[in-house]
Amino acid sequence: MIRRVSFERTLFADPPQRFEAGTPHIAGAVGLAAAIDYLAGLDREAAEKHERDLLAYATARLRELPGLRILGEAPRKAPLISFVLQGVHAHDLGTILDRRGIALRAGHHCAMPLMEFYGLPATTRASLAFYNTREEIDRLVEAIGYARQVLA
């Protein structure tokens, strides 16, 4: 932010305004406050327990699928499951799951060196959170089976 600008010179505002460009991100601040209120109203322990349960359930269900390989199984990892399906590229799988109303991330996840380490072009990743349900994981497993039918 400036204090005064002329053809001859620019006088900047004092810090911290000096380092702020233009209009502050007001909508973002309001949104952040709403998100904090929402999260503060949750039973955090119950939410965490639910996420742990979902992760265990999803891991077990996905392991049932032949040709599916889960990447990253650290004992205390966040409720995220990256996986590859033999013979099916992550983006083709992502498109089909999307059409079934299931939103997953497909690609290199901004981690190309890691993909290189695994020798993979891309993975598909399910990101679970406290608002997900076991029923949704069942739908995911069913939709992966459908994708295999379409692409097989």
Added chain:
Amino acid sequence: MSDDYGDLRDLYQELILDHSRHPSNFRAMPDATRSVEGDNPLCGDHLRLYVHLEGKRIADISFQGSGCAISVASASLLTKRVKGKTVAAAEALFHRVHRLLTMEEAADEAELGELAALAGVRQFPMRVKCATLSWHALHAALRDEATEQVSTE
């Protein structure tokens, strides 16, 4: 199987799946007169297109790389279609396919042949870049000797 997702069947037609599993002209070309690398950095699709020009004719064309079914099938169909064609005919085809994939232009099967199978991609805007990757690489290889990399981002 009950199938409520006809647009997925349009996208993943048998022809597309066949070409993705068994791509034509999938090989390196040591004596290529031009080769261009194509990248789709957002999804990680990557290919190298090789062209062997004899005068104004594409005597041979091939590709290598990794990508989704759409990008591999599109590259395979491309090489099959433009091999033996003149540079001018291949360029005209590039523009035709580009219009097919990005505009509501009818897929004229008499004119396009197997390439008409790519029309299903239009219903999936996120996937258009997969289908156009190899075509942009072809366009770059034919147009400009200096270009060695293209990106559909």
